[in-house]
Amino acid sequence: MDQIQNKVKKLDEYQWPQGFFSDGIHAGLRDGLDLGWIYSETPAAAAGVYTTSQFQAAPTKLTKNTINLNHQLQAVVMNSVCANSCTGPQGEADALVMQQAVADKMTIDSNLVGVASTGVIGQYMPMGLITAGIKKLELGDSDKVAHAVMTTDSHAKTISVAADIDGETVIVSGFCKGSGMIHPNMATMLGFVTTDAKIASYELQALLSEHVNDTFNQITVDGDTSTNDMVTVMANGASGVDVAASDEFEAAFHQVLSYLAQEIAADGEGATKLVEANVKHAETKEDAQKIAKQIVGSNLVKSAIFGDDANWGRIMGAIGQTDAKLDVDHVSLWINGIQLVKDSISVNFDEAVVKETLASSKVVIDVDVNVGEASGQAWGCDLTYDYVKINASYRS
The missing domain is CATH 3.60.70.12 (L-amino peptidase D-ALA esterase/amidase)
Structure with a gap:
């Protein structure tokens, strides 16, 4: 390659x-x-x-x-x-x-x-x-x-x-x-x-x-x-x-x-950050793609990222909304390389450090769902006040 x-x-x-x-x-x-x-x-x-x-x-x-x-x-x-x-x-x-x-x-x-x-x-x-x-x-x-x-x-x-x-x-x-x-x-x-x-x-x-x-x-x-x-x-x-x-x-x-x-x-309307989700060890590529897109598409996840909030529960919530196969007791999650979740429960992490990295122009979320060998990727952006402003006056 x-x-x-x-x-x-x-x-x-x-x-x-x-x-x-x-x-x-x-x-x-x-x-x-x-x-x-x-x-x-x-x-x-x-x-x-x-x-x-x-x-x-x-x-x-x-x-x-x-x-x-x-x-x-x-x-x-x-x-x-x-x-x-x-x-x-x-x-x-x-x-x-x-x-x-x-x-x-x-x-x-x-x-x-x-x-x-x-x-x-x-x-x-x-x-x-x-x-x-x-x-x-x-x-x-x-x-x-x-x-x-x-x-x-x-x-x-x-x-x-x-x-x-x-x-x-x-x-x-x-x-x-x-x-x-x-x-x-x-x-x-x-x-x-x-x-x-x-x-x-x-x-x-x-x-x-x-x-x-x-x-x-x-x-x-x-x-x-x-x-x-x-x-x-x-x-x-x-x-x-x-x-x-x-x-x-x-x-x-x-x-x-x-x-x-x-x-x-x-360049999403009003966006300040590119959000990338990477999913590994899914059962199928379709499942991995589905999970990744659900993460970057969640308004709660997008809002948390706009607010530099390390609320990993919103990401887990987005993953759980899909019908993709998961090992629900052994999911792991990282934000910009910092692990926040292991075996579906929180690990010790420095909230201030994660908040600082969330202020970056690109936020990368990595998820391991622990059921197979397939991987997937998706991209989105944060949800900001300006998104509403732009679309409230799109025709005027």
């Missing part, structure tokens, strides 16, 4: 893979960048995962259907401010107009264009501004598109990773938005991954589906799932490097998804 990781390197700055271009502009939907796109000079193998909400938004459904049709994309156009969700036939028509506007601009088939929207649910798209803005999009190489899709995010979330595969370099880059209404499968987040690797679309889809389960599907901010959200991947093969069955490519791909997932969790 170390040998593989030595061939995978996170780059210091965001870098588009070969053959990809982007732009982000101010189209008039708000102050600042609000419309953007990704464009590949050739059609790319494409894969996607999508919100499980029954009220799946028009652009999300359109992109899903588009990818399922031919498993390729050449462009994705995206906007903030308006989610184009719960907008009925008009919303579906507007998403199609956005798709066709990009196709006409670049003289490509409309079935090669994905659409992504985020923002307020129930509002109709300002199509005059949208279509005029699409005409202004250019083929650049900046990360402005990552800023154009931000809503309550405090910063753009981007990463680029280079993988050395048999002496050749493949780039995997990704950006995402998401801060609130986060509780995948999926949540109010949009993720976009691009790579110049050569890979078949069915392999790309399998890879995405597998690694989303360990990354984006293991984060939570507030327990709410949105209507719009998805992760798409485009692989245009411009590097000429075939990555089928490449461990190095899979490691790079996982690193991109894991990093972006943690960026969303750490």
Whole structure:
């Protein structure tokens, strides 16, 4: 594993893979960048995962259907401010107009264009501004598109990773938005991954589906799932490097998804701390993942962490809420490496030391449930006064 990781390197700055271009502009939907796109000079193998909400938004459904049709994309156009969700036939028509506007601009088939929207649910798209803005999009190489899709995010979330595969370099880059209404499968987040690797679309889809389960599907901010959200991947093969069955490519791909997932969790609305839960010795991986996510999703745990309170009983309470198999008399628990519980009862620990470590920007909770060999991981954030302030005035 170390040998593989030595061939995978996170780059210091965001870098588009070969053959990809982007732009982000101010189209008039708000102050600042609000419309953007990704464009590949050739059609790319494409894969996607999508919100499980029954009220799946028009652009999300359109992109899903588009990818399922031919498993390729050449462009994705995206906007903030308006989610184009719960907008009925008009919303579906507007998403199609956005798709066709990009196709006409670049003289490509409309079935090669994905659409992504985020923002307020129930509002109709300002199509005059949208279509005029699409005409202004250019083929650049900046990360402005990552800023154009931000809503309550405090910063753009981007990463680029280079993988050395048999002496050749493949780039995997990704950006995402998401801060609130986060509780995948999926949540109010949009993720976009691009790579110049050569890979078949069915392999790309399998890879995405597998690694989303360990990354984006293991984060939570507030327990709410949105209507719009998805992760798409485009692989245009411009590097000429075939990555089928490449461990190095899979490691790079996982690193991109894991990093972006943690960026969303750490940037939860009003959050001051990233919370990581690691569960070991579970009977199954599903049980381990379930326990980890229950811990980071508990409002009582999140509140205690915000208050720097070493109230380990709240964590035990969260674990007990699951239907995962436990050795209830032999559970152990640590916070930032300090053991608080052994054999399901308290051990002697220095309350002041634990309180001090809980003030860190990252809090790691380790749990041993003592019934098997499986492990799991999840990420969340603390619950602060500012979360309520932000969401009480989201539309005003």
